[in-house]
Structures are given as structure tokens and as C-alpha cells.
Amino acid sequence: MGENGAGKTTLAKQLNGLLKPTLGRVTVDGDDTTKKSVAQLSRKVGIVFQNPDHLLFSETVREEVGFALKNFGFEPGVVVKQVERTLEALDLAHYSDTSPFLLSGGERKRVALAAVLAWEPDYLILDEPTIGQDYQQKERLRNFILQLNSQGKAVVMVTHDVEFVAECNPKVVLMSKGQIVAQGQADEVLSDDGLIEKASLVKPQMAKLFSQLSGFGFPRDVVDVHRAKMLLGEKLSEVRVRVAQSS
Amino acid sequence: MAGTQGEVIAAHGLGFQYAGSTSKALEDVNIVIRQGEFLLLTGPSGCGKTTLCRCLNGLIPNFHPGEMSGDLFIDRVSVAAETTSELSRKVGYVFQNPENQLFALTVEKDVAFGPENLGLTREEIRDRVDWAMDAAGTVALRDLAPYELSGGQQQRVALAGVLAMKPSVIVLDEPTSFLDPRTAEEVMAAVDTLRRENRITVIVVEHRLDLVGRYAERIVVMDHGRIVADGKVEDVLDSEFDRLSGLGIGLPKVSVLWSLLKRDGLVSERLPTHVESAAKMLSERLRN
Numbered sequence: 118m119g120e121n122g123a124g125k126t127t128l129a130k131q132l133n134g135l136l137k138p139t140l141g142r143v144t145v146d147g148d149d150t151t152k153k154s155v156a157q158l159s160r161k162v163g164i165v166f167q168n169p170d171h172l173l174f175s176e177t178v179r180e181e182v183g184f185a186l187k188n189f190g191f192e193p194g195v196v197v198k199q200v201e202r203t204l205e206a207l208d209l210a211h212y213s214d215t216s217p218f219l220l221s222g223g224e225r226k227r228v229a230l231a232a233v234l235a236w237e238p239d240y241l242i243l244d245e246p247t248i249g250q251d252y253q254q255k256e257r258l259r260n261f262i263l264q265l266n267s268q269g270k271a272v273v274m275v276t277h278d279v280e281f282v283a284e285c286n287p288k289v290v291l292m293s294k295g296q297i298v299a300q301g302q303a304d305e306v307l308s309d310d311g312l313i314e315k316a317s318l319v320k321p322q323m324a325k326l327f328s329q330l331s332g333f334g335f336p337r338d339v340v341d342v343h344r345a346k347m348l349l350g351e352k353l354s355e356v357r358v359r360v361a362q363s364s
Numbered sequence: 365m366a367g368t369q370g371e372v373i374a375a376h377g378l379g380f381q382y383a384g385s386t387s388k389a390l391e392d393v394n395i396v397i398r399q400g401e402f403l404l405l406t407g408p409s410g411c412g413k414t415t416l417c418r419c420l421n422g423l424i425p426n427f428h429p430g431e432m433s434g435d436l437f438i439d440r441v442s443v444a445a446e447t448t449s450e451l452s453r454k455v456g457y458v459f460q461n462p463e464n465q466l467f468a469l470t471v472e473k474d475v476a477f478g479p480e481n482l483g484l485t486r487e488e489i490r491d492r493v494d495w496a497m498d499a500a501g502t503v504a505l506r507d508l509a510p511y512e513l514s515g516g517q518q519q520r521v522a523l524a525g526v527l528a529m530k531p532s533v534i535v536l537d538e539p540t541s542f543l544d545p546r547t548a549e550e551v552m553a554a555v556d557t558l559r560r561e562n563r564i565t566v567i568v569v570e571h572r573l574d575l576v577g578r579y580a581e582r583i584v585v586m587d588h589g590r591i592v593a594d595g596k597v598e599d600v601l602d603s604e605f606d607r608l609s610g611l612g613i614g615l616p617k618v619s620v621l622w623s624l625l626k627r628d629g630l631v632s633e634r635l636p637t638h639v640e641s642a643a644k645m646l647s648e649r650l651r652n
Contacts, residue, residue: 120544121516167515167542168461222460223409245515248541249460251409251571253612277544280574280617317546322574322617322639329643333650342617346624349646353630356652 118276119292120317125275126167128292129242132273133162145240160189163238167245167275169229173217178209181217182231189236203235206261223249240271247278259285283307283321283340291316304338372533372565373397373420377434379589380415380424389415391589393434399532400563402556404576404597407586408612413569414460416586417535420567421455422448439532453482456526460537462518466510471502471521474510478529492528499558500524501550515542520551527558533565540575552579573601574616577637587611602635618642 119125130136131143134150134157143150145158166172175181182203186196204210207227212220217228226249233241243262247255259281262272276282282289282303289306291299299312306312308324320328320340327339333352339345378393390412397403405413418424425432426448436443438454459465468474475496479489497503500523505513510521519542526534536555540548552568556579559566570576573583583600585593585608592611593604601608601619608615618636625631631649636642 121514121542121547123544168463170461170463221409221414245542249409249538249571251612252614254409255614256612277542277548279545280572280614283617317544319545319549323621325639326618326621326643326646329639330646330650333647342621342624345621349621349625350628350630352650353625356650357630360652 118279118282118289118316118318119298123292123316124295125292126244127295129164129244129273129275132240132242133164134158135164159238160236161238162240162242163233163236164242165230165233165244165246167248169217169222169225172229172232173225176216177214178204178217178220178228178231179213181228182235185232185236191236199235199237203231207231207234208257221249223251223254226250227254238270240273241265242273242275244275245277246274247276247281255281277318279307279318279321283323284342286341291318293317304340307340308338370398371396371437372399372439374437374440375419375434376436378416378419378436379431379433380419381431382415383429383431385430388589389430390419393589393591395584395591395594397533397565397567399565400559401582402559402566402580403568404573404580404583405567405569405586406571406573406583406613407592411586412589413586414537415589417457417537417567417569419443420451420533420535421457422446422451423457452531453529454531455533455535456529456531458519458522458526458534458536458539460541462515462522462542463510465522465525466518469509470507471505471510471513471524472497472507474521475502475524475528478525482529492530496524496528499527499554501554516544516547519543523551523555530562531564533567535567535569537569538571539568540570548575552576555579571614573597573614573637574618577616585611585613598634598637601637605635 127136131138134153134155137151145161150158173181175184179200183196183200186199204213207230209227209231217225246258250258266272286303289301289303290297291306291312293316298315299306307321313320323342323345324340327335335348339348374396375393378390379388380390381388393416407413418428419436422443438451443451466474468477472493476489476493479492500520502520502524505517510518519539540551543551552575555566558564568576577597580597583597584591593600605623616637618639622631622635622642633645
């Protein structure tokens with residue numbers, strides 16, 4: 118996370134060798150990215166760009182999602198299976214024969230994601246995946262990311278969506294002016310006024326709420342609704358008991 | 365049937381079906397929007413928000429073929445009687461993807477393109493460009509090429525280009541999606557200031573109610589091509605909370621929290637839409 122122009126996308130592009138370092142070293146599974154081609158690296162590291170139109174070009178959604186698989190030399194049978202599985206998982210199966218360019222912005226975004234997920238890269242880089250997605254689709258996306266993560270895949274997400282991050286509570290790396298300025302668990306980072314200021318973010322609503330309730334002995338690092346509800350629920354019940362006893 | 369004074373947009377029984385589609389994208393839409401209103405248009409993906417906005421500046425039916433029914437008036441003139449170029453002077457549109465509307469070699473030229481095509485004087489064009497670039501916070505980008513800019517910067521340039529046309533209505537389709545949260549708040553605040561100072565009508569299409577909720581006076585919720593809720597933000601969130609969450613609309617987190625507490629009988633007040641009002645009500649209860 119970080120302000121516009123902080124260098125997030127530039128860093129992301131270093132991870133599959135689209136950009137190579139002019140200073141320092143980037144390694145993927147121990148291999149220096151300057152010694153490998155983008156084709157070799159992208160087998161392991163899949164990047165889904167911010168703008169799906171930079172990635173889509175095929176005539177049908179099915180072809181789009183199968184393109185990389187064919188290029189990587191998978192057997193035709195495997196290609197068909199993988200494409201079907203991925204389209205199913207992202208709720209795109211009914212668009213198999215549709216042109217990606219006839220779909221809405223949010224749907225094109227999911228096709229772009231499917232086109233990368235299809236070859237099951239070990240590391241997945243998502244640049245602003247929640248743009249144009251409504252709340253239900255964000256929930257799907259969140260579950261999907263958590264599922265990939267639990268299968269042992271590393272997921273790197275570039276995002277401005279503080280509420281989405283608050284609900285996932287991942288490790289957060291904050292960037293500003295081309296440098297990493299902080300890292301830590303989302304609930305710590307997103308409730309820290311100094312860091313929020315530095316990275317041009319705003320606090321999630323729950324963090325704002327709890328900093329305004331700081332006089333009542335709540336922890337400071339509350340960022341998601343369910344924890345907020347639990348903490349407030351306890352306190353409010355206590356108050357209610359006290360009021361009942363005193364009357 | 366022309367609308368009364370102050371009505372800038374009036375739709376009566378508006379419907380639209382895209383050519384080749386089997387279902388209606390808009391069905392029996394009835395709405396009146398007044399000069400100077402700040403309206404938040406929301407609803408699940410595919411509910412017809414963007415289709416409705418496209419009708420407002422004549423992109424529908426002139427550029428997206430299909431069948432339109434009902435009546436739509438902009439500034440008390442039926443859109444059927446106007447060309448897209450006339451309509452685009454009245455209704456400015458900032459698209460979801462700013463790359464779709466930037467094309468000149470410098471930001472300044474891009475912002476000047478609209479006014480130049482209105483046949484204005486050199487001085488007037490210069491004044492408008494300076495004003496619009498300043499209002500959208502893009503002065504520092506003047507000599508850069510749009511394609512060199514970050515997504516967030518492009519979004520501001522697109523806004524400046526629309527402002528330079530001095531439209532009476534601005535439609536912003538997810539205007540802050542590429543912006544960092546601080547910049548997003550700045551842009552929304554700038555749009556609100558412009559609206560107050562120039563009595564521009566602002567229509568924002570947005571999934572994130574927490575961002576726009578504080579500026580918008582009115583919320584219009586669509587589902588399956590129809591308007592399913594229309595009213596003050598606080599009223600609609602309070603009375604239609606369950607329905608809106610059922611539609612998958614991203615409600616402000618404080619409102620979600622409040623509804624959970626209310627369900628357990630721990631609070632009784634109306635759903636807050638801002639952190640400040642929730643904090644105030646909770647502080648009062650906790651102080652007891």
C-alpha cells in the first residue's frame with residue numbers, strides 16, 4: 118500500500134522480471150531475475166495488471182484463459198480442464214464463448230485474473246484487484262485469495278482499498294516515494310496515525326471509531342467490524358447490567 | 365411534457381435494451397434530479413447504473429445501439445431532440461477508466477480540447493483551462509503526457525477536461541477507483557466544493573458508500589434495471605439496511621457495526637452513516 122506514484126506497481130513488475138533492477142538484486146526462488154527471461158519467471162510468478170485491457174486480446178473468454186497454458190506447452194486435455202476449472206471458480210463459465218470486450222469492467226477484471234490463475238503460478242501478484250468490483254464480488258475475491266493462501270501460495274496484492282485489507286488482515290508493506298517505509302500486520306499498520314499519514318492512506322472506519330473511543334479502555338488496533346462488534350458488545354452489556362443493578 | 369424550474373434531469377418510464385441483448389438494461393426508471401444536487405448512484409454490478417448514465421449524455425442511444433423507451437429530459441429538453449455534442453456541453457462524463465478519454469500529447473492540450481471545440485475565444489479557453497486544472501489539482505502536470513501519468517493522476521486530468529466544458533451536470537463513474545484514499549477524499553471534497561460554488565449537479569456512481577456518503581445528500585439504488593430505493597442517505601440506510609446488504613452493496617462499516625449491535629439489542633438509535641455520529645452515540649452509552 119502507499120500513495121499514488123509511491124512505486125508499488127514498479128516493485129510488482131520487478132517480481133516477474135518485467136523490470137530488472139538497475140541497482141541491487143531481485144531473486145525468485147533463489148534465481149537472480151537478471152539471469153532469467155520473463156517467460157521463465159512468469160511460470161512461477163503471475164501478475165494480474167491493474168487495467169485488464171492491457172492483458173486481454175482473444176476472441177472468447179475460453180481462448181483468453183487457455184492462451185498461456187498452450188504457450189507453456191500443456192497437453193490439450195489439461196488445457197481444457199484447467200480452463201473449465203478456473204472459469205467455474207471465478208463464476209465466468211457462462212461467458213466461455215463471449216468476447217472479453219463485451220463484458221463489463223468488473224467482469225473483464227475477473228477474466229484477466231482467470232487468465233493468470235489458470236496456469237497455477239506459485240506466486241500471485243494482483244495489482245488493484247478490487248477496482249470496479251461490487252461488495253459481493255469482493256467477498257468472493259477475498260475468499261478466493263484466502264483459499265489460495267491456505268494452499269501455500271504467496272499472494273501479493275497492491276491496493277488502496279483499506280476496508281478490504283482490514284477484513285483480510287494480511288501482512289502490510291507500506292511504500293512512500295520509492296521506498297518501503299513500514300511493514301507489519303494490517304491491524305497494527307492501519308491503526309497507526311503516523312504511518313497512515315506517511316503513506317497517504319486513511320484509517321478504516323473501525324480504526325477511526327476506536328481512536329475516538331480511546332477513553333474507554335479499548336485496544337487501539339481494531340480495524341474490522343467483527344472484532345469491533347465483539348469488544349463493543351461486551352462493554353455495552355456490562356453497562357446495561359450496571360444500569361439495571363443501580364435502578 | 366417539460367419539467368418545472370430547477371429540474372435538470374427528469375426521466376419518466378425510461379427503458380433501454382441493448383441491441384443483441386435478451387433482457388432490458390433499464391426498465392421503467394422514474395427520477396427527477398434538481399440543479400445542484402449531489403447524488404450517489406449505486407447497486408450491484410450489472411444493475412444498470414452505467415446504462416442510466418450513458419442515457420444522460422446521449423451515448424445511449426447514439427453510440428450504443430438498442431431500443432429506448434419512455435421520456436428523458438435534460439435541462440427541460442428531450443434528449444431525443446438533441447445531438448450527443450449538444451448534450452455533452454450540458455452533461456460532463458468522467459469515465460471509469462480515465463485512459464478511455466485522454467489522448468492529447470500534453471495534459472494542458474487534453475484539458476483544452478473540449479473548450480477549443482466549442483469555438484470559444486483564446487482568452488476564454490485559457491481561463492477555463494487554468495481554472496479547471498487548478499480545481500482538479502493538476503497544475504503541476506500541465507506539460508506531461510497523459511500516458512506518463514499514474515492512474516490516479518489520469519483520473520484528475522479527466523475530471524479537469526470535463527470541468528473545462530463548464531457542464532451543468534457532472535457524472536463520475538467510480539471516479540476515485542485508482543486513487544489512494546487520501547487523494548480520493550481530496551477529489552471528492554473538490555467536486556463537492558465545485559458543486560456548491562457553481563451549482564453543478566453531481567452524480568457519482570460508486571460501490572464504496574463510506575467514501576461518498578458524507579457528501580451525497582441523496583442515494584439512488586438500482587437493481588435489475590430499476591430504481592429500488594431513492595432518498596436521503598441516512599433514511600435509506602436506516603430503513604433499507606437488510607435489503608441493501610442483500611443486494612451486495614458495500615455499506616459503510618459503521619452502519620454494519622451498528623446493525624449488528626442493534627440485532628443484539630445493545631443499541632436502539634438510527635443507523636449512523638459517519639464515524640463521528642457513531643462515536644458520539646457510543647460515548648454517551650459507555651459513559652453511563
